[in-house]
Amino acid sequence: MVKEINDVSFESEVGTQDKPVVVDFWAPWCGPCKMLGPVIDEISNELDEKVKFVKVNVDENPLAANKFKIASIPTVMIFKNGNPVDTLVGFRPKQSMVSEIEKHI
Amino acid sequence: MERYDIAIIGSGPSGLSAAINAKVRNKNIIIFGNSNLSRSLVLAPKVNNYLGFYGISGTELRDKFQKHIDDMNININTEKVNNIYAMGEYFAIMTANKTYEAKKVILALGIEHTKPIEGEDKLLGRGVGYCATCDAPLYRNKIVTILGYNKEAESEANYVSEMANKVYYIPMYKDEYELNDKVEIVKDKPLEIVGSGKVEKLVLKNTEISTDGVFILKDSAPPQQLVPGLEMEDGHIKVNRKMETNIEGCYAAGDCTGKPYQYMKAVGEGQVAALNAVEELSSILK
Numbered sequence: 200m201v202k203e204i205n206d207v208s209f210e211s212e213v214g215t216q217d218k219p220v221v222v223d224f225w226a227p228w229c230g231p232c233k234m235l236g237p238v239i240d241e242i243s244n245e246l247d248e249k250v251k252f253v254k255v256n257v258d259e260n261p262l263a264a265n266k267f268k269i270a271s272i273p274t275v276m277i278f279k280n281g282n283p284v285d286t287l288v289g290f291r292p293k294q295s296m297v298s299e300i301e302k303h304i
Numbered sequence: 305m306e307r308y309d310i311a312i313i314g315s316g317p318s319g320l321s322a323a324i325n326a327k328v329r330n331k332n333i334i335i336f337g338n339s340n341l342s343r344s345l346v347l348a349p350k351v352n353n354y355l356g357f358y359g360i361s362g363t364e365l366r367d368k369f370q371k372h373i374d375d376m377n378i379n380i381n382t383e384k385v386n387n388i389y390a391m392g393e394y395f396a397i398m399t400a401n402k403t404y405e406a407k408k409v410i411l412a413l414g415i416e417h418t419k420p421i422e423g424e425d426k427l428l429g430r431g432v433g434y435c436a437t438c439d440a441p442l443y444r445n446k447i448v449t450i451l452g453y454n455k456e457a458e459s460e461a462n463y464v465s466e467m468a469n470k471v472y473y474i475p476m477y478k479d480e481y482e483l484n485d486k487v488e489i490v491k492d493k494p495l496e497i498v499g500s501g502k503v504e505k506l507v508l509k510n511t512e513i514s515t516d517g518v519f520i521l522k523d524s525a526p527p528q529q530l531v532p533g534l535e536m537e538d539g540h541i542k543v544n545r546k547m548e549t550n551i552e553g554c555y556a557a558g559d560c561t562g563k564p565y566q567y568m569k570a571v572g573e574g575q576v577a578a579l580n581a582v583e584e585l586s587s588i589l590k
Protein backbone atom coordinates (compact mmCIF):
# COMPACT_ATOMS: atom_id res chain seq x y z
CA MET A 200 0.00 0.00 0.00
CA VAL A 201 1.25 3.45 -0.86
CA LYS A 202 0.31 6.02 1.74
CA GLU A 203 -0.83 9.48 0.67
CA ILE A 204 1.08 12.15 2.61
CA ASN A 205 1.04 15.97 2.51
CA ASP A 206 3.03 19.13 3.30
CA VAL A 207 2.18 18.84 6.97
CA SER A 208 2.95 15.16 7.48
CA PHE A 209 5.94 15.10 5.11
CA GLU A 210 8.62 15.58 7.76
CA SER A 211 7.29 12.92 10.12
CA GLU A 212 6.55 10.40 7.36
CA VAL A 213 9.78 10.85 5.42
CA GLY A 214 12.26 12.61 7.70
CA THR A 215 12.50 10.22 10.61
CA GLN A 216 12.67 6.76 9.10
CA ASP A 217 15.22 3.98 9.46
CA LYS A 218 14.38 2.32 6.17
CA PRO A 219 14.60 4.07 2.79
CA VAL A 220 11.49 6.01 1.80
CA VAL A 221 10.31 6.19 -1.80
CA VAL A 222 8.26 9.32 -2.50
CA ASP A 223 6.15 9.42 -5.66
CA PHE A 224 5.34 13.02 -6.65
CA TRP A 225 2.22 12.97 -8.83
CA ALA A 226 -0.88 14.90 -9.89
CA PRO A 227 -4.28 13.82 -11.15
CA TRP A 228 -3.87 15.60 -14.52
CA CYS A 229 -0.60 13.83 -15.33
CA GLY A 230 -0.93 10.89 -17.73
CA PRO A 231 2.42 9.24 -17.02
CA CYS A 232 1.69 9.47 -13.28
CA LYS A 233 -1.45 7.41 -13.82
CA MET A 234 0.69 4.83 -15.60
CA LEU A 235 3.37 4.80 -12.91
CA GLY A 236 0.89 4.59 -10.00
CA PRO A 237 0.01 0.89 -10.44
CA VAL A 238 3.67 0.06 -11.10
CA ILE A 239 4.67 1.62 -7.75
CA ASP A 240 1.76 -0.16 -6.04
CA GLU A 241 3.05 -3.48 -7.31
CA ILE A 242 6.62 -2.74 -6.23
CA SER A 243 5.48 -1.61 -2.79
CA ASN A 244 3.81 -4.98 -2.24
CA GLU A 245 7.04 -6.75 -3.09
CA LEU A 246 9.47 -4.55 -1.15
CA ASP A 247 7.12 -3.75 1.71
CA GLU A 248 9.44 -4.93 4.46
CA LYS A 249 12.57 -3.16 3.31
CA VAL A 250 11.25 0.12 1.93
CA LYS A 251 8.49 2.57 2.82
CA PHE A 252 6.39 3.97 -0.05
CA VAL A 253 4.46 7.25 0.04
CA LYS A 254 2.98 9.62 -2.53
CA VAL A 255 2.54 13.39 -2.65
CA ASN A 256 -0.01 15.19 -4.80
CA VAL A 257 1.95 18.24 -6.02
CA ASP A 258 -1.20 20.26 -6.80
CA GLU A 259 -2.24 20.16 -3.16
CA ASN A 260 1.24 20.26 -1.65
CA PRO A 261 3.24 23.07 -3.24
CA LEU A 262 5.67 23.33 -0.31
CA ALA A 263 7.11 19.86 -0.69
CA ALA A 264 7.14 20.18 -4.49
CA ASN A 265 9.00 23.49 -4.31
CA LYS A 266 11.42 22.36 -1.64
CA PHE A 267 12.57 19.43 -3.76
CA LYS A 268 12.44 21.40 -7.02
CA ILE A 269 9.96 19.13 -8.74
CA ALA A 270 9.92 20.45 -12.34
CA SER A 271 8.41 17.48 -14.11
CA ILE A 272 6.19 14.67 -12.93
CA PRO A 273 6.15 11.87 -12.19
CA THR A 274 9.28 12.29 -10.12
CA VAL A 275 10.24 9.58 -7.68
CA MET A 276 12.66 10.54 -4.90
CA ILE A 277 14.39 8.15 -2.56
CA PHE A 278 15.19 9.37 0.97
CA LYS A 279 17.47 7.90 3.59
CA ASN A 280 17.50 9.30 7.11
CA GLY A 281 15.54 12.23 5.81
CA ASN A 282 18.00 13.11 3.04
CA PRO A 283 17.29 12.70 -0.65
CA VAL A 284 19.71 10.16 -2.10
CA ASP A 285 18.24 9.68 -5.56
CA THR A 286 15.84 11.40 -7.97
CA LEU A 287 14.19 9.51 -10.81
CA VAL A 288 12.38 11.71 -13.28
CA GLY A 289 9.66 10.29 -15.47
CA PHE A 290 8.03 6.93 -15.95
CA ARG A 291 10.10 3.78 -16.10
CA PRO A 292 9.18 0.14 -16.49
CA LYS A 293 8.81 -1.94 -13.33
CA GLN A 294 12.06 -3.85 -13.58
CA SER A 295 14.20 -0.76 -14.01
CA MET A 296 12.37 1.02 -11.17
CA VAL A 297 12.97 -1.95 -8.88
CA SER A 298 16.69 -2.05 -9.62
CA GLU A 299 17.02 1.70 -8.93
CA ILE A 300 15.28 1.30 -5.57
CA GLU A 301 17.25 -1.82 -4.63
CA LYS A 302 20.51 0.14 -4.93
CA HIS A 303 19.52 1.91 -1.73
CA ILE A 304 18.47 -1.06 0.39
CA MET B 305 -10.36 0.16 -25.11
CA GLU B 306 -9.33 -1.51 -28.36
CA ARG B 307 -5.91 -3.10 -28.05
CA TYR B 308 -4.00 -3.22 -31.33
CA ASP B 309 -1.72 -6.12 -32.17
CA ILE B 310 1.06 -3.85 -33.37
CA ALA B 311 1.60 -0.10 -33.14
CA ILE B 312 4.14 1.36 -35.55
CA ILE B 313 5.62 4.75 -34.69
CA GLY B 314 6.85 6.53 -37.81
CA SER B 315 5.66 6.63 -41.42
CA GLY B 316 9.00 6.62 -43.24
CA PRO B 317 10.21 3.68 -45.33
CA SER B 318 10.89 1.47 -42.29
CA GLY B 319 7.49 2.08 -40.68
CA LEU B 320 5.62 1.54 -43.96
CA SER B 321 7.50 -1.66 -44.69
CA ALA B 322 6.64 -2.91 -41.20
CA ALA B 323 3.00 -1.91 -41.77
CA ILE B 324 2.51 -3.75 -45.08
CA ASN B 325 4.20 -6.88 -43.75
CA ALA B 326 2.10 -6.95 -40.58
CA LYS B 327 -1.05 -6.23 -42.56
CA VAL B 328 -0.33 -9.10 -44.98
CA ARG B 329 -0.32 -11.36 -41.92
CA ASN B 330 -3.76 -10.05 -40.94
CA LYS B 331 -2.66 -8.20 -37.84
CA ASN B 332 -4.65 -5.35 -36.41
CA ILE B 333 -2.22 -2.45 -36.73
CA ILE B 334 -2.05 1.28 -36.13
CA ILE B 335 0.63 3.48 -37.67
CA PHE B 336 1.53 6.99 -36.46
CA GLY B 337 3.32 9.55 -38.58
CA ASN B 338 3.17 12.32 -41.10
CA SER B 339 0.69 13.16 -43.84
CA ASN B 340 3.64 13.51 -46.26
CA LEU B 341 5.07 10.21 -44.93
CA SER B 342 8.63 11.39 -44.24
CA ARG B 343 10.56 14.59 -44.64
CA SER B 344 13.73 12.63 -45.51
CA LEU B 345 11.82 11.01 -48.34
CA VAL B 346 10.41 14.20 -49.83
CA LEU B 347 13.75 16.03 -49.66
CA ALA B 348 15.81 13.53 -51.67
CA PRO B 349 16.51 14.97 -55.14
CA LYS B 350 17.60 11.73 -56.89
CA VAL B 351 17.69 8.21 -55.57
CA ASN B 352 19.91 5.77 -57.43
CA ASN B 353 20.33 3.02 -54.89
CA TYR B 354 16.79 1.78 -54.39
CA LEU B 355 16.72 -1.53 -56.24
CA GLY B 356 14.28 -1.41 -59.15
CA PHE B 357 13.82 2.37 -59.13
CA TYR B 358 16.90 3.84 -60.77
CA GLY B 359 16.94 7.65 -60.98
CA ILE B 360 13.69 8.20 -59.13
CA SER B 361 13.11 11.39 -57.12
CA GLY B 362 12.18 11.33 -53.45
CA THR B 363 8.69 12.67 -54.09
CA GLU B 364 8.07 10.08 -56.84
CA LEU B 365 9.12 7.36 -54.43
CA ARG B 366 6.86 8.87 -51.77
CA ASP B 367 3.92 8.74 -54.21
CA LYS B 368 4.59 5.08 -54.93
CA PHE B 369 4.71 4.28 -51.21
CA GLN B 370 1.47 6.20 -50.69
CA LYS B 371 -0.28 4.27 -53.45
CA HIS B 372 0.94 0.99 -51.99
CA ILE B 373 -0.47 1.67 -48.52
CA ASP B 374 -3.70 3.12 -49.99
CA ASP B 375 -4.24 -0.08 -51.94
CA MET B 376 -3.80 -2.07 -48.74
CA ASN B 377 -6.14 0.22 -46.78
CA ILE B 378 -3.45 1.39 -44.40
CA ASN B 379 -4.21 4.85 -43.05
CA ILE B 380 -1.66 6.97 -41.25
CA ASN B 381 -2.72 8.43 -37.93
CA THR B 382 -1.10 11.88 -37.98
CA GLU B 383 -1.04 12.41 -34.22
CA LYS B 384 2.43 12.82 -32.75
CA VAL B 385 3.29 10.20 -30.15
CA ASN B 386 4.58 11.81 -26.96
CA ASN B 387 5.27 8.79 -24.81
CA ILE B 388 5.18 5.02 -24.87
CA TYR B 389 4.99 3.16 -21.58
CA ALA B 390 5.93 -0.50 -21.20
CA MET B 391 3.22 -1.73 -18.83
CA GLY B 392 4.36 -5.34 -18.89
CA GLU B 393 1.54 -7.05 -20.80
CA TYR B 394 1.03 -4.21 -23.23
CA PHE B 395 2.18 -0.74 -24.23
CA ALA B 396 0.33 2.49 -23.49
CA ILE B 397 0.86 5.00 -26.30
CA MET B 398 0.11 8.61 -25.47
CA THR B 399 -0.60 11.42 -27.93
CA ALA B 400 -1.61 14.94 -26.91
CA ASN B 401 -5.28 13.97 -26.55
CA LYS B 402 -5.56 10.22 -26.50
CA THR B 403 -4.14 6.98 -25.19
CA TYR B 404 -3.81 3.88 -27.35
CA GLU B 405 -2.91 0.33 -26.37
CA ALA B 406 -0.91 -2.21 -28.34
CA LYS B 407 0.62 -5.61 -27.64
CA LYS B 408 3.77 -4.89 -29.67
CA VAL B 409 5.49 -1.67 -30.69
CA ILE B 410 7.80 -0.99 -33.63
CA LEU B 411 9.82 2.21 -33.39
CA ALA B 412 10.51 3.56 -36.89
CA LEU B 413 11.31 7.10 -35.79
CA GLY B 414 14.05 8.12 -38.19
CA ILE B 415 16.79 10.25 -36.72
CA GLU B 416 16.74 13.80 -35.40
CA HIS B 417 19.63 15.62 -37.06
CA THR B 418 19.61 18.71 -34.85
CA LYS B 419 22.00 18.45 -31.91
CA PRO B 420 20.96 19.01 -28.29
CA ILE B 421 21.87 22.46 -27.03
CA GLU B 422 24.35 23.07 -24.24
CA GLY B 423 22.83 22.27 -20.83
CA GLU B 424 19.86 20.38 -22.31
CA ASP B 425 20.87 16.91 -21.10
CA LYS B 426 22.09 18.13 -17.73
CA LEU B 427 18.87 19.95 -16.87
CA LEU B 428 16.44 17.47 -18.37
CA GLY B 429 13.60 16.95 -15.89
CA ARG B 430 14.87 19.92 -13.88
CA GLY B 431 13.15 22.52 -15.99
CA VAL B 432 13.99 21.14 -19.43
CA GLY B 433 11.26 19.09 -21.06
CA TYR B 434 10.05 17.77 -24.42
CA CYS B 435 6.28 17.94 -23.94
CA ALA B 436 4.96 21.32 -22.85
CA THR B 437 1.34 20.27 -22.57
CA CYS B 438 2.33 17.37 -20.29
CA ASP B 439 4.01 19.55 -17.67
CA ALA B 440 2.23 22.91 -18.17
CA PRO B 441 0.34 22.89 -14.85
CA LEU B 442 3.64 22.74 -12.96
CA TYR B 443 4.48 26.17 -14.41
CA ARG B 444 1.46 28.02 -13.09
CA ASN B 445 2.55 31.63 -12.46
CA LYS B 446 6.04 30.88 -13.70
CA ILE B 447 8.08 31.82 -16.77
CA VAL B 448 8.34 29.31 -19.63
CA THR B 449 10.47 29.46 -22.77
CA ILE B 450 9.69 27.32 -25.78
CA LEU B 451 12.15 26.41 -28.53
CA GLY B 452 9.82 25.55 -31.39
CA TYR B 453 11.19 23.50 -34.30
CA ASN B 454 7.84 23.04 -36.07
CA LYS B 455 4.35 24.55 -36.47
CA GLU B 456 2.81 22.22 -33.85
CA ALA B 457 4.95 23.87 -31.20
CA GLU B 458 2.90 27.06 -31.66
CA SER B 459 -0.27 25.50 -30.33
CA GLU B 460 1.64 24.08 -27.37
CA ALA B 461 2.91 27.60 -26.64
CA ASN B 462 -0.63 28.98 -26.77
CA TYR B 463 -1.79 26.28 -24.38
CA VAL B 464 1.02 26.90 -21.89
CA SER B 465 0.30 30.66 -21.96
CA GLU B 466 -3.07 29.95 -20.33
CA MET B 467 -1.26 28.80 -17.19
CA ALA B 468 2.19 30.34 -17.11
CA ASN B 469 2.81 33.93 -16.15
CA LYS B 470 4.91 34.55 -19.22
CA VAL B 471 5.77 32.56 -22.32
CA TYR B 472 8.68 33.28 -24.66
CA TYR B 473 8.66 31.59 -28.06
CA ILE B 474 11.93 31.07 -29.95
CA PRO B 475 11.09 29.93 -33.48
CA MET B 476 13.73 27.67 -35.06
CA TYR B 477 12.09 27.93 -38.51
CA LYS B 478 10.79 30.70 -40.76
CA ASP B 479 7.04 31.09 -41.16
CA GLU B 480 4.06 33.11 -40.01
CA TYR B 481 3.57 32.41 -36.31
CA GLU B 482 0.02 31.82 -35.04
CA LEU B 483 0.54 32.80 -31.44
CA ASN B 484 -1.68 34.67 -29.02
CA ASP B 485 -0.83 38.07 -27.50
CA LYS B 486 0.44 36.58 -24.27
CA VAL B 487 3.30 34.84 -26.07
CA GLU B 488 6.38 36.94 -26.80
CA ILE B 489 8.35 35.95 -29.88
CA VAL B 490 12.14 36.17 -29.58
CA LYS B 491 14.01 35.75 -32.86
CA ASP B 492 17.48 34.80 -31.71
CA LYS B 493 19.78 31.80 -31.63
CA PRO B 494 19.73 29.79 -28.38
CA LEU B 495 23.20 28.85 -27.14
CA GLU B 496 22.93 27.42 -23.65
CA ILE B 497 20.50 26.53 -20.89
CA VAL B 498 21.99 27.58 -17.57
CA GLY B 499 21.13 26.62 -14.01
CA SER B 500 22.47 24.86 -10.96
CA GLY B 501 20.05 22.17 -9.85
CA LYS B 502 17.25 23.62 -11.96
CA VAL B 503 16.81 25.83 -15.00
CA GLU B 504 17.49 29.50 -14.31
CA LYS B 505 18.05 31.13 -17.68
CA LEU B 506 18.44 30.66 -21.39
CA VAL B 507 21.43 32.30 -23.04
CA LEU B 508 20.92 33.41 -26.64
CA LYS B 509 23.31 35.00 -29.10
CA ASN B 510 22.16 38.55 -28.40
CA THR B 511 20.29 38.34 -25.14
CA GLU B 512 19.48 36.30 -22.02
CA ILE B 513 16.08 35.22 -20.71
CA SER B 514 15.40 34.41 -17.06
CA THR B 515 13.09 31.42 -17.12
CA ASP B 516 11.82 28.57 -14.92
CA GLY B 517 11.35 26.11 -17.73
CA VAL B 518 12.59 25.44 -21.28
CA PHE B 519 10.64 23.15 -23.59
CA ILE B 520 12.36 21.86 -26.71
CA LEU B 521 9.74 20.85 -29.26
CA LYS B 522 11.02 18.94 -32.29
CA ASP B 523 9.34 16.43 -34.63
CA SER B 524 10.39 13.72 -32.27
CA ALA B 525 11.79 13.58 -28.76
CA PRO B 526 14.96 11.51 -28.21
CA PRO B 527 13.97 7.80 -28.28
CA GLN B 528 14.89 7.20 -24.64
CA GLN B 529 12.53 10.06 -23.67
CA LEU B 530 9.79 8.70 -25.89
CA VAL B 531 10.12 5.20 -24.42
CA PRO B 532 11.36 5.37 -20.82
CA GLY B 533 13.76 2.54 -20.05
CA LEU B 534 14.88 2.09 -23.67
CA GLU B 535 18.55 1.21 -24.04
CA MET B 536 20.65 3.27 -26.44
CA GLU B 537 24.10 2.76 -27.92
CA ASP B 538 26.12 5.59 -29.53
CA GLY B 539 23.00 7.73 -29.97
CA HIS B 540 20.94 4.97 -31.59
CA ILE B 541 18.44 2.43 -30.32
CA LYS B 542 20.21 -0.81 -29.45
CA VAL B 543 18.75 -3.81 -31.32
CA ASN B 544 19.67 -7.42 -32.05
CA ARG B 545 19.32 -9.32 -35.35
CA LYS B 546 15.59 -9.71 -34.76
CA MET B 547 15.32 -5.92 -34.31
CA GLU B 548 14.38 -6.44 -30.65
CA THR B 549 15.25 -3.68 -28.18
CA ASN B 550 16.00 -4.28 -24.48
CA ILE B 551 12.26 -3.91 -23.75
CA GLU B 552 10.29 -7.08 -24.41
CA GLY B 553 7.78 -6.62 -27.22
CA CYS B 554 9.39 -3.39 -28.44
CA TYR B 555 11.23 -3.45 -31.78
CA ALA B 556 13.06 -0.73 -33.71
CA ALA B 557 13.88 -0.27 -37.40
CA GLY B 558 15.40 2.21 -39.84
CA ASP B 559 17.64 5.21 -39.21
CA CYS B 560 16.86 5.18 -35.48
CA THR B 561 18.83 1.93 -35.05
CA GLY B 562 22.01 3.28 -36.65
CA LYS B 563 23.99 3.77 -39.83
CA PRO B 564 23.94 3.47 -42.77
CA TYR B 565 21.01 5.85 -43.21
CA GLN B 566 19.53 4.33 -46.37
CA TYR B 567 16.09 3.43 -47.74
CA MET B 568 16.80 -0.22 -48.43
CA LYS B 569 18.28 -0.84 -45.00
CA ALA B 570 15.24 0.90 -43.48
CA VAL B 571 12.65 -1.18 -45.35
CA GLY B 572 14.59 -4.38 -44.67
CA GLU B 573 14.71 -3.70 -40.94
CA GLY B 574 11.02 -2.74 -40.90
CA GLN B 575 10.18 -6.07 -42.48
CA VAL B 576 12.32 -8.08 -40.05
CA ALA B 577 10.80 -6.23 -37.08
CA ALA B 578 7.23 -6.80 -38.29
CA LEU B 579 7.72 -10.49 -39.06
CA ASN B 580 9.26 -11.11 -35.64
CA ALA B 581 6.47 -9.18 -33.92
CA VAL B 582 3.91 -11.29 -35.81
CA GLU B 583 5.74 -14.47 -34.81
CA GLU B 584 5.74 -13.45 -31.16
CA LEU B 585 2.03 -12.67 -31.30
CA SER B 586 1.18 -16.10 -32.64
CA SER B 587 3.36 -17.81 -30.02
CA ILE B 588 1.38 -15.98 -27.32
CA LEU B 589 -1.82 -17.48 -28.73
CA LYS B 590 -0.49 -21.02 -28.62
Ligand SMILES: Cc1cc2nc3c(=O)[nH]c(=O)nc-3n(C[C@H](O)[C@H](O)[C@H](O)COP(=O)(O)OP(=O)(O)OC[C@H]3O[C@@H](n4cnc5c(N)ncnc54)[C@H](O)[C@@H]3O)c2cc1C
Nearest residue numbers: 314316317318342344348385413414524558559565566567
Ligand atom coordinates in the same frame (compact mmCIF):
# COMPACT_ATOMS: atom_id res chain seq x y z
C1 LIG C 1 18.07 14.91 -48.61
C2 LIG C 1 18.17 13.43 -48.36
C3 LIG C 1 18.51 12.57 -49.40
C4 LIG C 1 18.60 11.20 -49.20
N1 LIG C 1 18.93 10.39 -50.24
C5 LIG C 1 18.99 9.05 -50.07
C6 LIG C 1 19.30 8.19 -51.17
O1 LIG C 1 19.51 8.63 -52.30
N2 LIG C 1 19.35 6.85 -50.94
C7 LIG C 1 19.09 6.32 -49.71
O2 LIG C 1 19.13 5.09 -49.57
N3 LIG C 1 18.81 7.12 -48.64
C8 LIG C 1 18.75 8.47 -48.79
N4 LIG C 1 18.46 9.26 -47.71
C9 LIG C 1 18.28 8.65 -46.38
C10 LIG C 1 16.84 8.13 -46.18
O3 LIG C 1 15.98 9.24 -46.34
C11 LIG C 1 16.64 7.54 -44.80
O4 LIG C 1 17.59 6.53 -44.57
C12 LIG C 1 15.24 6.93 -44.65
O5 LIG C 1 14.25 7.90 -44.87
C13 LIG C 1 15.07 6.33 -43.27
O6 LIG C 1 13.77 5.85 -43.10
P1 LIG C 1 13.11 5.71 -41.68
O7 LIG C 1 11.80 5.05 -41.91
O8 LIG C 1 14.06 5.04 -40.75
O9 LIG C 1 12.95 7.18 -41.10
P2 LIG C 1 12.24 8.55 -41.70
O10 LIG C 1 12.15 8.40 -43.18
O11 LIG C 1 13.04 9.61 -41.13
O12 LIG C 1 10.80 8.47 -41.11
C14 LIG C 1 10.50 8.63 -39.75
C15 LIG C 1 9.08 9.15 -39.63
O13 LIG C 1 8.63 8.98 -38.29
C16 LIG C 1 7.95 10.13 -37.87
N5 LIG C 1 8.02 10.20 -36.41
C17 LIG C 1 9.14 10.26 -35.66
N6 LIG C 1 8.82 10.34 -34.36
C18 LIG C 1 7.47 10.31 -34.29
C19 LIG C 1 6.54 10.39 -33.20
N7 LIG C 1 6.95 10.51 -31.94
N8 LIG C 1 5.22 10.36 -33.47
C20 LIG C 1 4.78 10.26 -34.76
N9 LIG C 1 5.62 10.19 -35.83
C21 LIG C 1 6.95 10.23 -35.60
C22 LIG C 1 8.69 11.24 -38.55
O14 LIG C 1 7.92 12.41 -38.60
C23 LIG C 1 8.93 10.63 -39.94
O15 LIG C 1 7.84 10.85 -40.77
C24 LIG C 1 18.36 10.65 -47.91
C25 LIG C 1 18.01 11.51 -46.86
C26 LIG C 1 17.91 12.87 -47.07
C27 LIG C 1 17.53 13.78 -45.92
